[in-house]
Amino acid sequence: MAEAEESPGDPGTASPRPLMRDLKAVGKKFMHVLYPRKSNTLLRDWDLWGPLILCVTLALMLQRDPADSEKDGGPHFAEVFVIVWFGAVTITLNSKLLGGNISFFQSLCVLGYCILPLTVAMLICRLVLLAGPGPVNFMVRLFVVIVMFAWSIVASTAFLADSQPPNRRALAVYPVFLFYFVISWMILTFTPQ
């Protein structure tokens, strides 16, 4: 964790304090994602706890029913995990290969944190699905997913776009678009059994 002050194991320090500090840092970054502004907090103090929490939450909510047959059905828990992390690593590599000046973990941090709107969309979709199927149900879910997808894209490009030279910005942003599109698709097609 790239915290500014690392307090090594000091026998006198009470252990809950670093945990609270970390949780507060994660929460602060959540706020920065929800209200994206040109601030450096996400980039400077990167951490991967937030992305991990979000990814596990999303994968838990998206995973298929164990009763589903092998052929059909939604993704397994591991498949969601792999898509999110492998996708984020690929986009980061792509961005660095194109000549971007963002570090590997900073980019992973930004991409992971910007899944937050889509996780919120997943929560809302699950709640909406409890009300039963129907075209209205679908339109509401579609609207929510589209809005959150746009929010994710705007949040991540606000942080990532500046790190690329201007003649390659679109090349670096397109994979981010594809990544969040795939996640949004998985959220939208989630059908409980």
Add this chain to the structure above:
Amino acid sequence: MAAADELTFHEFEEATNLLTETPDAATTSRSDQPTSQGHVAVAVGSGDSYGAEDEVEEESDKAALLQKQQQQPGFWTFNYYQSFFDVDTSQVLDRIKGSLLPRPGHNFVRHYLRNRPDLYGPFWICATLAFVLAVTGNLTLVLAQRRDPSIHYSPQFHKVTVAGISIYCYAWLVPLALWGFLRWRKGVRERLGPYTFLETVCVYGYSLFVFIPMVVLWLIPVPWLQWLFGALALGLSAAGLVFTLWPVVREDTRLVAAVLLSTVVLLHALLAMGCKLYFFQSLPPEHVTPPHQAASLPTNIPLSPTLPRSMAPS
């Protein structure tokens, strides 16, 4: 890559030699037309001597850069791979446009790649195509269910894996085989150098771009329209491949050239057909079993696991 670099270096030498003799000449290099010796044709025209000098200076700068680039870093360093992503947005869009509109005289490699192949295009076009295939295949299921509520909808996530693996294998293994075959024939023939592996991968990667709109248009559930779009896209894509391969292959015997080109087209057609049949099956109405959960939603009627699929994938 080494063959292409040698060609450009020789071009420069001959150009300067000829330019010193005829200062008013303008040089053009035509690599498609067979010339007896080099690949430079000198046209004595009315160009300014100042313009020719400028061109010579540009050429010398380019030659100096090429010399620096010839000391390529090893394949274990990051910079080696960075050289394959040295493209701008406009260049990628230009190459995509070039693959969409193949023309008989314009060789994709010489005209658009210009000895600077990139890996960005092939990689992300394959990724996009794989996801678009899975998504639109699932969408046809949704639309089919709207028309016929007895069809069971499911996210079919395994199709994403199948799409990804098959597209990437096609886009990387087939160029590998083609490149290997052309190099082997070059050993036999010893004429015009074939394309490097990366250039072959690039040609195949960009030629797959036209399948993306084709797959999206396959959402329209009119069968003859789907075959029409498929044929159009396949024609464009295969034409691009054939026009690119023709200059390399025509040096060879007729038989080998014909067999190679028809194999390339056939493989491409098999890919298109495979996509259509696996991802866009027109579903027969499934037989219905009574719901086994009391709380199940009325439109999602569970079915027996074995569904009658005529073209079962391996």
